[in-house]
Amino acid sequence: MHTNLRAVAVIGVATLALAGCSATSAPEGGSGVKQDDEAVLEIWTRTTPGSPSEAATIRQVEAFTEATGFKAEVTAIFDDFEIKLAQRAGQKDLPDIVLNDVSQLGTMQSQGILREIDLDEIKNSKDLTAQALEAGKAVDGKTYGIPYSAQANALMIRSDWLEKLGLEAPTDWDEMLEVAEAFTANDPDGNGQADTYGLAVPGSTKRGYASWYFSNFLWAAGGDFITGSGDEWLPAMTSPEAIEAATWFRDLQCEAGVVQPGAPSMDTPPTNEAFESGVAGMYVTGPYMMPRFDKVLGADKYEVVPAPQGPEDASVLAEGGTVYLMAGSENEKGQTAFADWYVSPDAQKFGMEGSDAFAIQLPVNEKVDIADVRDDPRWQTFATAYKESGHYAPTIPSWTPVRQMSADTINALLADCSLDVEEELTKLDGKLTAELLTQGILKQ
Structure with a gap:
């Protein structure tokens, strides 16, 4: 690319x-x-x-x-x-x-x-x-x-599921996991089937979607893909914050099992469908989805709340x-x-x-x-998120390969639970180093 x-x-x-x-x-x-x-x-x-x-x-x-x-x-x-x-x-x-x-x-x-x-x-x-x-x-x-x-981005969540299970919308990662586990295990739609999941995740490598979505959690943990300014940048995916974010995110799939089936192969269209069709009960996404979800799902079935606070802050993708x-x-x-x-x-x-x-x-x-x-x-929830927590991807000569390389790694971690997180992120940092060098912005 x-x-x-x-x-x-x-x-x-x-x-x-x-x-x-x-x-x-x-x-x-x-x-x-x-x-x-x-x-x-x-x-x-x-x-x-x-x-x-x-x-x-x-x-x-x-x-x-x-x-x-x-x-x-x-x-x-x-x-x-x-x-x-x-x-x-x-x-x-x-x-x-x-x-x-x-x-x-x-x-x-x-x-x-x-x-x-x-x-x-x-x-x-x-x-x-x-x-x-x-x-x-x-x-x-x-x-x-x-x-x-x-x-x-903000968190869209099934308000009718919360009401049925006697839950509140999550405000931090611990609460988010608890709600995701309840949505997965406690039949929030009341159909008697084990067919609901906690979180909708577009985990595909297509156009770097896995990285695009994961960035919300990476930044909320205080991590970043690369760090620097101007024409001097370094890879940052082996920082403690990045490792913590990647481990937590991967464990949603591999340990808790609260992510919708097939997430590693899904870009946004099927992930949107997973939320609006009642497969998944939470989705971190942007305001542009509201007109569609209002029509297909119904505005009375979900609410919009700030993205749950991460270990560092509540930063979300802008x-x-x-x-x-x-x-x-x-x-x-x-x-x-x-x-x-x-x-x-x-x-x-x-x-x-x-x-x-x-x-x-x-x-x-x-x-x-x-x-x-x-x-x-x-x-207003989205406007506040942008003003107080919005985090743009850094402007470098080409962000696309950075996003794609990191998407490949995040996707692999979701698809293969036997992989070691720190080892894969170390490999990613090596690729990012080479890419920054190619773009002429590697800090020496």
């Missing part, structure tokens, strides 16, 4: 000299491309075509055009997104704007397909959360992305969408206007409206109070 990314980087660097296709005699932009303020902005969003998420983005972009006058068109792509972006880079014809995960910033910046963003030109950036501003920076300390939507301004655009003025508008109070509020999908999950503009838009207190 990393080899492929490096190959794309070679292609990407060439895009810095993209030639514009406009016949206008307007001044050149920062990349030397002749500018045309009337050029339609091509916007790619990483989501499924035809989905409610695409519809929400189109609605948001239409509002941008109405507010600013800049024309824009949305293209939704999910499958092979990176491949298609690389193809366009090779053709020297990148889209103007990409709406993609914040975790992709390092990769895209190292490929040379992004243009640096001057925050002085983004007047609304002064109101962004410190977390969002930091997440938009690459290892060189410069800004290459503007996060526009945030999300942080993610979200980011506006990336692509190199070689013939309408840099429109690009800047888009980034600025997307994080404005009006856009943030407008993007949170609706019920099926949202252009904005949690606002990143501190002037926006989620309670002013949504009267559902569950959203």
Whole structure:
């Protein structure tokens, strides 16, 4: 995977000299491309075509055009997104704007397909959360992305199961294990069958899901995958905190047996089904799942509570969408206007409206109070989790191989209970060392 990314980087660097296709005699932009303020902005969003998420983005972009006058068109792509972006880079014809995960910033910046963003030109950036501003920076300390939507995980739990068994929602890991064991052994659905489990876990290696999910527990234990800053990093999976987190997480499967069957082969779609169909009673996930679970399971069947406190704190995975301004655009003025508008109070509020999908999950503009838009207190739980406990993955040249390597190890520990945790994490640290060296950010 990393080899492929490096190959794309070679292609990407060439895009810095993209030639514009406009016949206008307007001044050149920062990349030397002749500018045309009337050029339609091509916007790619990483989501499924035809989905409610695409519809929400189109609605948001239409509002941008109405507010600013800049024309824009949305293209939704999910499958092979990176491949298609690389193809366009090779053709020297990148889209103007990409709406993609914040975790992709390092990769895209190292490929040379992004243009640096001057925050002085983004007047609304002064109101962004410190977390969002930091997440938009690459290892060189410069800004290459503007996060526009945030999300942080919380615990979704079957409230009807808690009531039937006379339990309370867990507040720490010990209580979480107790509830998970009760959900597994005490027939919370009352069907007389031993067919329920405590925790839904997407433990697949696909797209690094095992690592993605485990990160909630790793950070709550005070551990990390790698530690450092800037261009100096070291592997950290053999720290006492990481070993404790991995051991506890693996024991949910191998000792307590409270994880849904087949978890090591499941990515998120079947794991979502395990929760909503009544196979598992707890699930650490983001607010984007609520519209679906409300419809399929029923909002009266589950509640949202803060993720249980770990040995160190209650840190949870923070993610979200980011506006990336692509190199070689013939309408840099429109690009800047888009980034600025997307994080404005009006856009943030407008993007949170609706019920099926949202252009904005949690606002990143501190002037926006989620309670002013949504009267559902569950959203406030997620907003508090982001503000107080949200933990973004570190921005390095490429986070993908780090996530994938750690997912391979966590998946193996879940799938093979005979493996020694510390031994496997030691092997992982060796792989991470080599990867950090390859990326040129290993601390010497």
